[in-house]
Amino acid sequence: MNTATRQEHDLIGYRDVPADAYYGIQTLRAFENFTVSGVRLHQFSTFVRALATVKKAAAIANNKVDVLDERIKDAIVAACDDVIDNKYHDQFIVDMFQGGAGTSTNMNANEVIANRALEILGYQKGDYQHVHPNNNVNLSQSTNDVYPTAMKVALDDYCTRLLQKMKVLHDSFINKSIELADELKMGRTHLQDAVPMTAGQEFNAFATMIKKEMARIESSRVLFHEINMGGTAIGTGLNAPVGYSELCAQTLEELTGRPYYIAEDLIEATQDTSPYVALSGNLRLLAARLSKIANDLRLQTSGPRAGLAQYRLPEMQPGSSIMPGKVNPVIPEVVNQACFHVMGVDNAIAMASESGQLQLNVFEPVMAFNLFTGMSMLSNVCEVFATRCIDGLMMNNEACRVEVFNNIGLVTALNPHLGYESSSYVAKKAQETGGSVYDIVLGEKLMNKETLDFVLSPANMVYPKVKLMP
Known part of the structure; x- marks a missing residue:
């Protein structure tokens, strides 16, 4: 076990940091301070890559406005590319729940990138006179423009994955609607017998629900393209060179292929968290739809002999430790649970947004955690729902026909x-x-x-x- 250390200092004092660590003293303090969720930055690789992408864009923009040396810029860019390529993610050790409006996250990124850049230039980690976490990696920046911009870049990526998985589920419903297009069953309202329909119509309606929610999620992405880079601390642009903001947005667009632009009012943009609330609301709608579909299927597959038994779900695992032969609708049940979580944290996100004070909202970390977690869950359950439930679902045709007539x-x-x-x-x-x-x-x-x-x-x-x- 390597116990070698290097000494670093900040305004609080001196600390020994593991010699082989790419993070530095501020990350170490945050690691010790924020033992809250146990969920570390590196568990959200999408966010870590987004942070590195923002830092890369900032370095390039700073070089173009002549405030960052070419050699240092190249080293920072190379270090960022390493992180974007999923290297050194284990060095992002700060808890996702943190005070300071994300300052610890920003400094974790600054220190890892600075120390990797030092290594690229042939210097020792911690030799910050050559590449400094604040003076160089964080040049022309504040946590208050870096964190929300990286959060938006990451959420755009999460939207991409979620939409892909929603499409998988949508297509699964469509295929099932075609397969069961002419199979009669009873429709119900108030849980009472209503009028006949086909199973194909029922599954087509499920597909339509998902299609509508896909359109809402897609509409949320537009909100993430407005960024506040160059606004620095409160949106006044203090310490940001003329032209830096626009170059930063332009570079970020070139790196990601997305149309990023600088907000018209940076003071408003720095304190604004409405895009997160809007996305969360749309995630809640999706969760409500998915949970409703899962409920319908659990009800209609009840039985197998004393329930409705209109459909049969694939048998995924034994359902009881005491009742032999029992099989439960475990996939719809796990869909329900993920949806309950997403609908619940929507309230936490709304409260965090409302609680922002004056020129900054310090609660973006809890919004990030809940949005990243919720979108990951929804992506996963869409795929699981499709491949481990809907694709193998069968209809109890004879029972449904007898029921109808x-x-x-x-x-x-x-x-x-x-x-x-x-x-x-x-x-x-x-x-x-x-x-x-x-x-x-x-x-x-x-x-x-x-x-x-x-x-x-x-x-x-x-x-x-x-x-x-x-």
Whole structure:
């Protein structure tokens, strides 16, 4: 075990830092101070890469406005490229929950990049007279423009992955709707029998729900392209050279392929967290939709003999430690739980946004943690829901057909032809006698068999049209 150290100092004093560490004294202090969630920066690699991308753009912009030496710029850029290439992520050790509005995250990045740049230039780690975390890596910057900009870059990446996984689930629902396009089943309202539909229509509706939420998530991404780089501490631009902001946005656009631009009002942008609230609201909508679909499937697969049993889910694992043969709907259940989490933390994000004071919102770290976690969960459950549940779902065709044609709700299809009073009479008699709607209509001579068969044909019952028989 290597116990060698190097000594570093900051305004608080001196500390020994592990000699082989790329992080420095400020990261070490934050590591000790913030033992809250146990979730470290390196567990969100997307965010770490985003921080390095922002630092790279800043170094290039600083060089172009002649405040950063070419040689130091090249070393910083190379160090950033290493981090973007998923190297040294284990050195990002600060807890995601932290005071200081993300200053510890920013300094963790500054120190790792500075020490890697020193190494590239042939110097020892901690030899900050050659490349300094604050003077060089953080040049023309503040945590208050770096952290939210990196957060937006990361959230754009999270949106990309989430949309890909939502598309997987959408396509799974579409494929199932095609597979079950002509299979009749009972629709229900208020948990009571309603009117017939096809399973294909049900799964197509699920696909439409996901498609609508994909459009909402996509609309959220536009909000992340406005950044406040160059606003520095509170948006006044103190210590940022003329032209730096625009060059930073331009460089970030070139590095990511996304249309970043500087906010018109940097003071407003520095304290604004509304894009995170908007995204969280859309994530809550998606979670509500997914949870509703999971609930529907859990209800309709209840049984296998004493429930609805309209569908059968793939058997994923034994369901009980005491009841042999029991299999539970574990995938819809885990979807529910992930959705509960996302809907719950939406409130935490709204509270964090509202609680921002004056020219800065210091609670962006909890917003970042909850958004990153929630989007990861939703991405994962979309894929799991599709591949381990929907793709292998089967319909209990015979049971559903018997349910349809023995169901009192069938009388609704007769209403345009018999009128409400006669239809009500048939429904009441079917309820009292246990007889089928079909047999009662024929027995009461309310319709002849040819007319009744036409009205109750699947094509006429499940599509929105009414054609009265002469």
